[in-house]
Structure formats: C-alpha cells, structure tokens
Amino acid sequence: MSGTTKIFQYKNLTSLAQRLRSDVKDLHCVLLYAYNRTGKTRLSMEFKDQGKRKGEGAPDTLYFNAYTEDLFVWHNDLEGDTDRHLTINARSSFFSGLRELALDEAIAGYLARYADFDFDIDYEKWVVTFRKGDNDRIKISRGEEKIFIWCIFMAICERVIDRHPSYGWVKHLYIDDPISSLDDNNAIALACDLAALLRKAATRLGANGDRDPLRTVFSSHHALFFNIMCNELGRTKEGQEKVSTKRYFLHRPDSEGAFTLRATGDTPFFHHVAILAELRKCSEAGTLYTYHFNALRSILEKTASFFGHEDLRVCLAGLEDEALYNRALNLLSHGRYAITEPVEMVDDNKALFRRILDDVLVRFQFAVPELDPEAAP
Structure with a gap:
C-alpha cells in the first residue's frame, strides 16, 4: 500500500459503521481486509443494528458471521448415541423463508462442490440430520458443519437476489470471514463461488426492470481469500457489467477503541503469488x-x-x-x-x-x- 494514502480515523464502531453505510450507497461492494481481533465481527453487528434502528426495528441486513453459526446447535444424544442432529433456531429472521423456499436442492448443489455427505431438513422439528453412504444420523466434523451452514447462506442469497418476498427486507449483505477454519488452498473454490454470487447481487434488476442492486460489505483476515474476492470482483468480464468496489485496510492501532481505514487499490498479496x-x-x-x-x-x-x-x-x-x-x-x-x-x-x-x-x-x-x-x- 502506498505510504501517501490518506488514513481515516474513527473513534468507535458506530462512526465506522456509519462510514460503511455511506459508502455502499454509491458502491456495489466494500471489501475490508483486517487482522484477527480487530473487531470485524462486532463491526458487522453494529452495521446490522444501525439498519434496525433506522427501520424502527425492521432489519435491512442479511449477515453471515460467527453469530450465524450459533444459530445451529449440535445435539449429540449422549444417552442413546443414535439421534445426532443439528437444531435450527427458527426464530431468527435468517430462516424467515427457509420452509417456503424448499432450498434443499440449492443447498445440496453447493454442498456437492465441497463435501461428500448428504443431509435432510425436518421443517416441523427444525432439525438437520446427516448421512454418508449407508450410515444415517452421523456426526459431521466442525469443518463440515461450517461448510453446510455456509451452503445454506449461499442458497438463501440466491433467493434474495431473485427477489423472493420472504427476503424482501434485505437491502444489504454483510459477510465476515466465512471460511476462517478451512485450508488456504481450498478457500479458492469458495471465494470464486461467492464472488460470482456478489456479481449477480450487484447487477440485480427490480420488478419493473430498473437497477436494484444488493449492496455488500465483505471483511476477512484471510489474505488469499480477500485477494481472490478483489480480483474476481475488480475485473470486468466480457458480457458482464462492471461491479463498483472500494477496498480498505482496517486497523486498530491500540486498545483505546479507535479504528483506521486506509483506502487502497492494492490487495495484501497478488492471488497467484499468495498461492x-x-x-x-x-x-x-x-x-x-x-x-x-x-x-x-x-x-x-x-x-x-x-x-x-x-x-x-x-x-x-x-x-x-x-x-x-x-x-x-x-x-x-x-x-x-x-x-x-x-x-x-x-x-x-x-x-x-x-x-x-x-x-x-x-x-x-x-x-x-x-x-x-x-x-x-
């Protein structure tokens, strides 16, 4: 990054989130690169909360972060060791259209790219069971669980882009570190899929054919993942519209709560060199x-x-x-x-x-x- 690039300072998360909301009014996507423990997850929640306050309690942001994963609770059946499943917190607006949309096929389509197990969703009990081959109700690993939750989010985003009424309230997507526990090289496939989805979100049309883009904020501490996102969204592909983006290096110089944003046209490392x-x-x-x-x-x-x-x-x-x-x-x-x-x-x-x-x-x-x-x- 250039040493002459101007650095903007913000006293707290409130003012920083306000800046991001101001940016995405005119941009399709804001990309934040930041180290761990900078406050990225708290920033995503402040961004979401500002939308609810502005809408008098009505949300405007569909987000994916560490809290999203907490919407799923594992039941291990310690007594019988047979009824192992994930319980879904159906009260969250995240799942507001899950039953009506019947997303199983879309979720399975994404999951098949990254893993080799199958799933079943019981919408009456709001539980998910998993199977592989002849084995039913298996316990999947923590990494596989993260992948499954991510696939649900991607499938929901598709319906948001398609303007399904269940998610008509969504005006912004906020995605924070979706693959923090996965291997660097395997992040490539997920990043490319996400970039393609955000490109569709940026060029969404309204019911009358007018432009009605979804605005996105993406943050990550993962240098390679961030690079792929910047490269995929930053270049204009033949036959596709340009996606307007801004890239920031988000930093917290000390523990006093102040944050800095440094706008940059550079990425932390070039994609192929990082690999x-x-x-x-x-x-x-x-x-x-x-x-x-x-x-x-x-x-x-x-x-x-x-x-x-x-x-x-x-x-x-x-x-x-x-x-x-x-x-x-x-x-x-x-x-x-x-x-x-x-x-x-x-x-x-x-x-x-x-x-x-x-x-x-x-x-x-x-x-x-x-x-x-x-x-x-």
Missing part, C-alpha cells in the same frame, strides 16, 4: 496434500495464459525433467478432493512436487511474499 507462497510453505514443512497439485497446475495455467499461451507445458519447456513434470501434473491434479478431509501425498509424490515447484520458482523468479500477518502491509 505460491502457501505452496512453498507447505513444501518446506512437508504438509503436502493431493489438492496441492491442483493448485500448482492452476498457477502454471495462469502463467501460461499471461504469456499468451493456451497450454501450461510452455512453463515447463526446456526443464531437465519436462516430460516427467507434464505427466505428473496431468495425472495428479485432476482427482476430486474433499475440503474438510484432505488426503496427504505419499512420499514419492511429495518429492516430485518439491522438484516441480522449485524448478518453476527458479525459472520465473517469482517474488514470493511471507504470509505471516505481521509481515503484511
């Missing part, structure tokens, strides 16, 4: 999983495209083990992998991955950053 940094870190630590080949292949495809070529083989041309590298990337980067249950590479594939990555880094001399938040601008 390379993560791959190098995993390679050095030995924590390599099968999906890392997918990530490396994606980087090489983007690099080839940058140089005007359609095939990633141009990135490997002339390397001593060119044929072996091509074969490995073709064979090892197309498997389906689960986000919440990654499969570790065998030792031979780890060694091969390191060789490919090291040779690529040497050839292109990427300036790979550190991903430690303390080193971030």
Whole structure:
C-alpha cells in the first residue's frame, strides 16, 4: 500500500459503521481486509443494528458471521448415541423463508462442490440430520458443519437476489470471514463461488426492470481469500457489467477503541503469488496434500495464459525433467478432493512436487511474499 494514502480515523464502531453505510450507497461492494481481533465481527453487528434502528426495528441486513453459526446447535444424544442432529433456531429472521423456499436442492448443489455427505431438513422439528453412504444420523466434523451452514447462506442469497418476498427486507449483505477454519488452498473454490454470487447481487434488476442492486460489505483476515474476492470482483468480464468496489485496510492501532481505514487499490498479496507462497510453505514443512497439485497446475495455467499461451507445458519447456513434470501434473491434479478431509501425498509424490515447484520458482523468479500477518502491509 502506498505510504501517501490518506488514513481515516474513527473513534468507535458506530462512526465506522456509519462510514460503511455511506459508502455502499454509491458502491456495489466494500471489501475490508483486517487482522484477527480487530473487531470485524462486532463491526458487522453494529452495521446490522444501525439498519434496525433506522427501520424502527425492521432489519435491512442479511449477515453471515460467527453469530450465524450459533444459530445451529449440535445435539449429540449422549444417552442413546443414535439421534445426532443439528437444531435450527427458527426464530431468527435468517430462516424467515427457509420452509417456503424448499432450498434443499440449492443447498445440496453447493454442498456437492465441497463435501461428500448428504443431509435432510425436518421443517416441523427444525432439525438437520446427516448421512454418508449407508450410515444415517452421523456426526459431521466442525469443518463440515461450517461448510453446510455456509451452503445454506449461499442458497438463501440466491433467493434474495431473485427477489423472493420472504427476503424482501434485505437491502444489504454483510459477510465476515466465512471460511476462517478451512485450508488456504481450498478457500479458492469458495471465494470464486461467492464472488460470482456478489456479481449477480450487484447487477440485480427490480420488478419493473430498473437497477436494484444488493449492496455488500465483505471483511476477512484471510489474505488469499480477500485477494481472490478483489480480483474476481475488480475485473470486468466480457458480457458482464462492471461491479463498483472500494477496498480498505482496517486497523486498530491500540486498545483505546479507535479504528483506521486506509483506502487502497492494492490487495495484501497478488492471488497467484499468495498461492505460491502457501505452496512453498507447505513444501518446506512437508504438509503436502493431493489438492496441492491442483493448485500448482492452476498457477502454471495462469502463467501460461499471461504469456499468451493456451497450454501450461510452455512453463515447463526446456526443464531437465519436462516430460516427467507434464505427466505428473496431468495425472495428479485432476482427482476430486474433499475440503474438510484432505488426503496427504505419499512420499514419492511429495518429492516430485518439491522438484516441480522449485524448478518453476527458479525459472520465473517469482517474488514470493511471507504470509505471516505481521509481515503484511
């Protein structure tokens, strides 16, 4: 970020949320990058509460944050160990149209991209049960639970964009750190899906055909996720309307409660370079999983495209083990992998991955950053 960029200071969350509400009047999306413990979740709630105060108790913001996850409570059936399910807090306006909309198919469509379990929603008892193969009422992991809740939110957002009456009160979306517990590389798929959804929200039309965009505030401490969002929303794709955005670095210099906003056209790290940094870190630590080949292949495809070529083989041309590298990337980067249950590479594939990555880094001399938040601008 430029050192000459003006920094705006706010005494408390109230004035900061007012600034964001002012911004989204003229923009489609405001993106906030901030470290953990800055106050992002409390800011999202203040933004939501200001909408309720303005509407004399009527909400105008559909939000996703840590409180959203609290709307689901796990019942483990400690006595019988058979009736395991999630209980839904149906009193929340978050679920105001869930029964009428029959979102099961839409939720399942998203869930199939990220996980390999199924679910059933009982709208009479407001409980969710899960199954995998022949096993019913299984206990899913915390990561899988987060993914499921996120898929519900995405499905609801689709209906908001479609202007379903159950969610006619929604004027703003506020999304705070939706994938905080997931692996960095797996964040790519979710970020791309979210960016596509927000692009649809920004270009929504009203009942009479006039522009009626949904305004969004997105915040995250996750550098890679934030980068993908900025890149996907920031560029104008052929045949699509431009999405107007503003990016801020949100900071809290001390514990006195003051906040600063620094407007920037930069992102914390470029998307592909951030992935390379993560791959190098995993390679050095030995924590390599099968999906890392997918990530490396994606980087090489983007690099080839940058140089005007359609095939990633141009990135490997002339390397001593060119044929072996091509074969490995073709064979090892197309498997389906689960986000919440990654499969570790065998030792031979780890060694091969390191060789490919090291040779690529040497050839292109990427300036790979550190991903430690303390080193971030």
